[in-house]
Amino acid sequence: MSVHLKQDKPDTRNVLDTMAQGVIGADLPRPEGLIKVTGTAIYAAEYRADGMLEGVLVTAPVVRGEIASINEASVLGMPGVRAVISDKRMTGRPAQGTAGEAPFQPAREVCYWGQPVALVVAETFEQARDAAKRLALDWHGTGDAPLDPEAAETEKDESTRKGDLAHAMAEAAHTVDVTITTEGHASAAMEPHAALAQWDGRTLTVHASLQMLKYNRAELADSLKLEEEQVRLVSPYVGGGFGSKLGISQEVVAASLAAMQLGRPVRVVMSRQQVFQTIMRRSETRQRIRLAADAEGRLTGFGHEALVSNLPGEDFAEPVLQSSQFLYGGDNRLLKLDLARIHRMTAGSVRAPGEAVGVQTVEQAMDILAEKLGMDPIALRLRNLPDAHPAKGTPFSSRKLAECLEEGAKAFGWEPRPRAPRHTREGEWWIGTGVASAARVHAVVEAKARVTLRPDRTALVETDMTDIGTGTYTILGQIAGEMLGLMPDDIDVRLGDTDFPPGSGSGGSWGAPSCGSAVFLACEGLRKDIARRLDIGTDDLTLKDGLARWDGGETALADILGGEPLDCIGHFEPGSSIEDATVSSFGAFFAEVAVNRWTGETRVRRMTGAFGIGRVLSARTARSQCLGGMTWCIGNALTESLMFDPVDGHLANCDLAEYHVPVHRDVPALEVLLLEERDAAASPIQAKGVGELGLCGGAGAIANAIYDACGARVFAYPMTPDRVIAAMPDI
Amino acid sequence: MAISINGQDYPLPADPRTSLLDFLRREAGLTGTKKGCDHGQCGACTVLVGGVRINSCLSLAVTHEGDEVTTIEGLGTLAAPGAMQAAFVAHDGFQCGYCTPGQICSATAMLQEIAAGWPSDATEDLDAAPALTDAEIRERMSGNLCRCGAYPNIVAAIRDVAGAEA
Ligand code: FES
Ligand code: FES
Numbered sequence: 001m002s003v004h005l006k007q008d009k010p011d012t013r014n015v016l017d018t019m020a021q022g023v024i025g026a027d028l029p030r031p032e033g034l035i036k037v038t039g040t041a042i043y044a045a046e047y048r049a050d051g052m053l054e055g056v057l058v059t060a061p062v063v064r065g066e067i068a069s070i071n072e073a074s075v076l077g078m079p080g081v082r083a084v085i086s087d088k089r090m091t092g093r094p095a096q097g098t099a100g101e102a103p104f105q106p107a108r109e110v111c112y113w114g115q116p117v118a119l120v121v122a123e124t125f126e127q128a129r130d131a132a133k134r135l136a137l138d139w140h141g142t143g144d145a146p147l148d149p150e151a152a153e154t155e156k157d158e159s160t161r162k163g164d165l166a167h168a169m170a171e172a173a174h175t176v177d178v179t180i181t182t183e184g185h186a187s188a189a190m191e192p193h194a195a196l197a198q199w200d201g202r203t204l205t206v207h208a209s210l211q212m213l214k215y216n217r218a219e220l221a222d223s224l225k226l227e228e229e230q231v232r233l234v235s236p237y238v239g240g241g242f243g244s245k246l247g248i249s250q251e252v253v254a255a256s257l258a259a260m261q262l263g264r265p266v267r268v269v270m271s272r273q274q275v276f277q278t279i280m281r282r283s284e285t286r287q288r289i290r291l292a293a294d295a296e297g298r299l300t301g302f303g304h305e306a307l308v309s310n311l312p313g314e315d316f317a318e319p320v321l322q323s324s325q326f327l328y329g330g331d332n333r334l335l336k337l338d339l340a341r342i343h344r345m346t347a348g349s350v351r352a353p354g355e356a357v358g359v360q361t362v363e364q365a366m367d368i369l370a371e372k373l374g375m376d377p378i379a380l381r382l383r384n385l386p387d388a389h390p391a392k393g394t395p396f397s398s399r400k401l402a403e404c405l406e407e408g409a410k411a412f413g414w415e416p417r418p419r420a421p422r423h424t425r426e427g428e429w430w431i432g433t434g435v436a437s438a439a440r441v442h443a444v445v446e447a448k449a450r451v452t453l454r455p456d457r458t459a460l461v462e463t464d465m466t467d468i469g470t471g472t473y474t475i476l477g478q479i480a481g482e483m484l485g486l487m488p489d490d491i492d493v494r495l496g497d498t499d500f501p502p503g504s505g506s507g508g509s510w511g512a513p514s515c516g517s518a519v520f521l522a523c524e525g526l527r528k529d530i531a532r533r534l535d536i537g538t539d540d541l542t543l544k545d546g547l548a549r550w551d552g553g554e555t556a557l558a559d560i561l562g563g564e565p566l567d568c569i570g571h572f573e574p575g576s577s578i579e580d581a582t583v584s585s586f587g588a589f590f591a592e593v594a595v596n597r598w599t600g601e602t603r604v605r606r607m608t609g610a611f612g613i614g615r616v617l618s619a620r621t622a623r624s625q626c627l628g629g630m631t632w633c634i635g636n637a638l639t640e641s642l643m644f645d646p647v648d649g650h651l652a653n654c655d656l657a658e659y660h661v662p663v664h665r666d667v668p669a670l671e672v673l674l675l676e677e678r679d680a681a682a683s684p685i686q687a688k689g690v691g692e693l694g695l696c697g698g699a700g701a702i703a704n705a706i707y708d709a710c711g712a713r714v715f716a717y718p719m720t721p722d723r724v725i726a727a728m729p730d731i
Numbered sequence: 732m733a734i735s736i737n738g739q740d741y742p743l744p745a746d747p748r749t750s751l752l753d754f755l756r757r758e759a760g761l762t763g764t765k766k767g768c769d770h771g772q773c774g775a776c777t778v779l780v781g782g783v784r785i786n787s788c789l790s791l792a793v794t795h796e797g798d799e800v801t802t803i804e805g806l807g808t809l810a811a812p813g814a815m816q817a818a819f820v821a822h823d824g825f826q827c828g829y830c831t832p833g834q835i836c837s838a839t840a841m842l843q844e845i846a847a848g849w850p851s852d853a854t855e856d857l858d859a860a861p862a863l864t865d866a867e868i869r870e871r872m873s874g875n876l877c878r879c880g881a882y883p884n885i886v887a888a889i890r891d892v893a894g895a896e897a
Contacts, residue, residue, distance in 0.1 A: 033820035036828030037835060038812055039763015039803035046762035125757075126748040190767045190775055190829040190878050239765070239829030240878050272768040469827030469879045624823050624881060631880030656772035656876060663873040665853075667882040669865070 001568040003525035005517075007444075008575035010397065010680035015524070016482055016615065017678075020544040024482035027619040030474045031493065032237075032467070041237045044209040045194035049265035052196070053082055054125040055258050056132035057251060057274055058118040060110040063343050063649035064145035067108040067117050071136035075120060080127035084135065085119040087257045092116065093346045094279055095219045095247025096316050097212065097507050098445070102223040103247060104313060110139070111311055112345045113650040114277030119254040121266060147649045149284060149309040149340035156338055160325065160391050163332030165290060168301030172292035174372045180289065180361040182717040184642030185282035187350045188661050189468075191239020193279065194269040195252040197259035204260070205232045208252050211241040212505025213464040217498050219248035224256055233464075236496040238506075241468040243349035244279045246507050276654035280348035281642055283308040283318040285357050289365040292330065297373045299384045302330030304362060309340040310347040318347065319354035323439035323696070324362055326396075326582050329386035343649055349507065351632060352692035355440050360636070360717070363436035363700030367419065367707065376416040377435050377704070378405050389582040397578075397681035400612025401437060401586035404675060408610030409435070411673055412590035419704075421711035429594040431605075432709025436700035438587030438611065440509065440693040442682050444574045447514040448501035451480055451522035452567035455558050457546040458490045460567075465503030465515040466496050469628075470691050471621025475512055476519050478618050479685065483523030485543025485557070501569055509585075509689020512617055514572060517683045522570030529568070533560055577681040585688045587611035589633065589701035595710040600725035602706055604634050608671040609698065614679035614688035622690045626672040629694020635662045637699035638718050734795045736761065737805030747793050752776045754792035755802060763803035763832045767876070774875030777833040777840075778802050784840035786874075803832035806839060814895065815839050818888035826879035834875045838889045841871045845893075863893050 016024045035041040060067065072084040092106040092115050110117065120135055122128035146152040169175050195208040204226065210216045213233045221228045238245060255268040270278070285308050292301030306320035317339040324335055350356070370377040382402055388395045409416070414435065424431040449463035461480050467473050472495060477488035484491075494500065504514035530548060531538040534555075542549040546557050590608040595601070609630050616622050639660035643652045653659045672694075678686040699717060707713050712727035733740040734754075741759050752769070755761045755778065764787060767775030771789040778787045779801040807813030815835050818824070825831040845861050853870035854861045861867055868886050877885065 029820050030823065032828075033823075033825075034809055034812060034816070036825055036831050037803075037816040037819045038807055038809055039761070039832040040809060041828055042762065043765075043829065045766070046756065048760075124746065125753060126746050130748075188878050190773065190827065190876065191765070192767065238827060240827040242878070269766075272770065272772070469825075469829075471826070620823050621826075624826055624879075624884065627883055628826060628880030631882060655770060656768050657770070661876055661878055662880070662882075663876060664869040664882050664886070665866075665873045667869070667880070670883050 001525050001529065002571060003521045003568060004571040005521055005684060006573040006575040007577045007684060010577050011684040012680045014678055014686060016685055019482045020542050021482045021485050023478050023488055025616045025619055026478065028488055030471065031477055031488065032473045043191055043237050043239050044207050044235065045269045047196045047207040049196060049198055052265040052267055053121050053123060053262065054128045055119045055121045055255055055266050055268040056128040057116045057254060057268065057270065058120060058132045058135050059114045059274060059277065060117050062110055062139055062141045063113040065110050065139050065141035067110060068138040068140055070118050074136040075131040075134055078131045080123035081120065081131045083121045083258065083262055085121060085254060085258045085261065086117065089223055089257060091223055091250050091253045094249040097246030097349050098215050099247055100215045100218040102219060112343050114345065116250045116278055119258055119268065121258050121262065145343045145649060147342055147646060149307060149342050152340040152342045154338040154340045159336040161334055162391055165301045165303045165332045165334040168292040168332035169290060172300055173295040174293045174369060176291040176365045176368045178289050178365055178715060180287050180364060180715045182285045182357040184284045185350050185640050186276055186642060186659055187242035187244035187280065188659065189240030189242055189244050192270045192272055192275050193249045193251050195255040196265060196267040197255040198265045199259040203230050203232065204256055206252060206256060207234045209238050209245055210235045211238065211245040211466055211468055211507050213466065213496065213498050214502035214505060216248045220252060220256065223248065223253045233498045234496060235466055238466050238468040241506060242351040246349055250278055272656060273654045277651055278345060280350060281345055282350035283310065283347040285318060285320055287320060287361045289361055291365050291369050293369055297375050297380050297383050299328055299330035301332040302328060303334040305336040307338045307340060309342045311343065312341045314346055316348050320358035322354035322441050323359055323584065325391060326386065326389045327362065327437060327439050328384045329390055333390060344644055352440060352695045355696035359439055359697035360436065360700030360703065363697050364703050367704040371419045374418045376418060378409055378416060381405060381437055394580060394582045397581040397583045398677055398679045399586050400675045400677050404586060404588040404610035404612055407673055407675060408588040408590055408608050411671060412608040414590055419708055421708050428597050430597055430709040431594050432705045433592045434701045434704025434708055436589045436697040436704060438589060438693055438697040440585050440696045442578065442583040442585060442688045443508045443510045444514045444578065444683055445504045445510055446573045447504035447518040448569055448571045449503060449515055449518035449522055450501050450567055450569045451519060451526060452565050453484060453526055453561060454565045455561045455563050457558055458492060459484055459486055461491060461493045461519055462500040463495060463503035463515055463518065464498050464500045465511060466506045468506045470506055470511060470625060471618055472511060474621045475516055475617040479516050479519050480523055483520060484526065485545060509691040513683035513687045513689060516617060516685050516687060517572040518570040520570065520685050521572055522568045525568035526566060529566060530560055581681045583682050585613045585693045587693055589698040591701040591705045593702060593705040593709055595706055595724060600721035600728060602638055602719060602724060604668055604702060606668050609694055610673040610675060611693055612675045612677045613690045613693060614677050614682050615686040616674050617687055622674055623672045625690045626694040627670050629692065630670050630698055631662050631667050632695040633698030633702065634666055636717065637702035641718050732796055734798055734800060736800045737802060743796060744792050747791065749792045750788050751790040751792045751795055752787040755787060761802050761804050765829055765832055774837060775830050775833040777836045777875065779836055779840055784837050803836055806835060814892050818891045822884045822888040822891065824885040824888040825881050830875060830877045834885055837872060837875045842893055
């Protein structure tokens, strides 16, 4: 049995609200929690296979050039060394998310510093590591390797023009024209990329750390020139992704090639440095924001232009302007994105591509405008929420932005007043608060899941969808439990195996609405079948606690099944419901900071985030996702920055000591409000995504709080002490 | 020549280059201890040696002859999880779970350090016993990175356990 839905219309039935089990959205623990806290969850690098060899990647010590020769003899005589792999099919870059085809296979052409060029395989890790360090490479560099995005050639990626922004700026009562820069970011998932490849002569099985198995399978098969059916990927637990594991990465292909060549299982784990050097970066950006407003603070013009970068040959351009298209009004609009071609590692998706750096800059500009107008920054935002998409005219499917600003303000204790910095000092610390809106475009993709109702009052959910910490195990259990009248404890959710029906993969915050909908559809199919067996209408059927009830009757689910399992595949496809409307999640951030008057050090003292994400599927994991996003706001605002050597192009801070992700002491108490919402256009379960919204704009709230505290308007992220001090007015 | 892990003896590795972390994960088959950086920068590999927390990636296995090592597997099992493990589940003190064994081992030893009166950078009065404040917990746990950003929930879990013990 299968149920297919291409969603062309909003689904206003709110079916999940009409069910009886009462577990949807509930605050329940993760089913895989005990496995994780006892150290028994197995991650990619932890599988073992008989006769397994260990591989270590060798990377290029030049930013652009050619590997002339690889002197295999230099290491083949070392103890335990079995092979040096430099097959033409090795991939030089990770695949972009949803590519579904082989990434760049450069043979011996090097395009960025640290590009993998060979794999040394030995009996033990220590032997392979030693040999990899000693492998002699001959290479010659190519002189022409643009490294500076400001000096490189650019391509225009996209632009939206409406009216005449320059004219609006000239005529406006108040204007803001600021240029703000952000530096590159790394996903820095705690689990390094790893793969164990096994080849039986016909089928390749790879345990890997990947986010999107359906696409990854196609990417790996294409890279190796195998049929997809010959490739099986297994990733039941993934130690964080944040975009870095969207596409097939280099160690997966290298391990596979080695296993196929040597006829033995091969494991390859990237070092932390290799993860930094060869996996996706978020592009640095330079953004110009222009706002034109009338005397009452109504926007008449809105401009957002950005410069981002990527390697030659990569289509991806950090979509900085994504939410600027519709967040605020203004009839005269100019939005423009330019892409510079430079030789840094591949730029791609790092958590919330686009909005993660594109909203905070707009939010700083709005703060400046509020100050010029003498208005409370929340009032200014509320005044400028457009009735519909300003360029396309499509209505919002649902938008909780105003409510988030208002409810968040209440929870935070926001004092509505015009901004005037340096109002509070405690010892050597200036104290201030800031606010920012949050927005993240909504996306759903095709997904399938199989749900099997078993005679023992349990159910099985299977899809190749992953749980990268996001809560997939939890939410799919809660959806199936609600629909089938079972407790989530009785739902066995199995994920991360391409032997299961292909899901959506984890990325773009689309996992929950896409795979959740596939599970929902499968359950609808099962409910229909049960009703048919009982000879009642589906709407007359109530499933609760393992019992089927209807007007005048009740029977155990097990009896209806007659001892046989019953399964259904749900198949969800996005349709025009998300094209006919502007579908996005929204929210608001509030931050209180302390800025040291002598050193410029900023400490975030507390933060509140209020979010509208459609239906909340699991209160617990949704909240945790928001906590995670807000933590990223702190890193984004204050510490995170990829630093490249301007001369030879290498990434200088390629480890966790030098690339500063927030640590415990950087993260204060964080408050999360989830506002009730049903978005009928977003998905048949009325849910939008939550994994990225918590990071879309919050750094702007911190920036605005820094200004409110000490009077420093900083126009470069991260706002490190040197930058804050330089922008701080004299005492 | 042996090393005791969770009460069981293992022979020291033949290759002196083997880190304690790789030894645990490979020779001992105890993969609960995680490798996040291999350079002492993330805390994912935290284990207890003689009850004191260390980064096992920064230590060679052969230097631990006769030592008593406790890993996450030694703090509880699926059937009988330890108090800190249970508190992490109750407070959702993790997401992907990769930093989690390190956080739990670290938190377990950290509470003992506070109880023993060891000061930290967050200790206001060096003459008094350190108080079990959020600031103390955060400072002392800052060697354990969590990219998923479960920090507030981790602090809540630790407080829960500390409160129960106090
Ligand atoms: S693996 Fe030891 S500190 Fe990161
Ligand atoms: S739970 Fe994922 S890194 Fe901490």
